[in-house]
Amino acid sequence: MIVERRSATRGHVEAGWLDSRHTFSFGHHYDPQWMGFGALRVINEDRVAPGAGFPPHRHANMEILSYVLSGALAHRDDAGGGGVLRPGELQWMSAGHGIEHSEYNASDSEPVHFLQIWIQPDRLNAQPAYAQRAFDPALRRGRWATLVSPDGAGDSLAIRQQASLRGVLLADGERVEATLDPARRYWLHVAQGDVGVDGRLLSAGDALGFADEGALRIEGRGNGTADVLLFDLPA
Known part of the structure; x- marks a missing residue:
């Protein structure tokens, strides 16, 4: 089974300083057909104006990843985590029993x-935690690199779920494949650029979900570099 989520069909919230696109239901955007995909609950694509942002607010029992495409994002939390996130870096915050x-x-x-x-997460009310990591783009050019995993393998960020996230950067004509375990779910999100995926042309913001599938073939298209994320999720 393959489900398709095109960028233009996502939820859209605009608040002057914020332009946000929601792949799944979030906040004031509610779509009962798109409540998540397995353990993957939110993918928000946010553009925030200079000097603006989200004031202190609380979350609990959620693994939160931030991935900057351009610009710089400043983070601070009441568990002591903080830093500035730039392109090529990934931030993990485990909200645990509660974090502001x-x-x-x-x-x-x-x-x-x-x-x-x-x-x-695969556990509730754990101690909040935070980590940030830079990934060399050269390690993702034309090949998969593991960014997130349950155990931090290969210098990836360890999260509290039996899930992983891989990323690849593809120039025009470059190809990668992925073997899919039919017992698990997979979500492919195009963060930037254009790719062909088994006969489908996908652009930035487009996504595909896979269940009971065995293989995946992706090819870069166009003049720019495509940035593709693949989530491996429990069924």
Whole structure:
């Protein structure tokens, strides 16, 4: 089974300083047909104006990943986590039994464009935690690199769920494959650029979900570099 989620069909929230696209239901955007995909609960594509951002607010029992596409994102939380996230870096915050955090555009002159991703944890009310890691783009050019895993394998970020996230950067004509376990679910999200996926042309913001499938073939298309994320999720 393959499900298709096109960028243009996502939820859209605009608040002057914020332009946000929601792959799944989030906040005031509610769509009963798109409540998540397995443990993957949120993929928000946010563009935040210079100097603006999300003031301190609380979350609990959610694994939260932030992935900057351009600009810089400043994070601070009441568990001692904090830093500035830039392109090529990934941030993990485990909300655990409860955490208060804020996220602001770190620049007063340039917008920040980033993805915020929520994955449901496999345990409740754990101690909150935070980590940030830079990934060398060269390690993802034309090949998969593991960014997130349950055990931190290969210098990936360890999260509290039996899920992983791989990323690849593809120039025009470059190809990668992925073997899919029919007993698990997979969500492919195109963060930037254009790709062909088994006969489908996908652009930035487009996504495909896979269940009971065995293989996946992806090819870069166009003049730019495509940035593709593949989530491996429990069924």
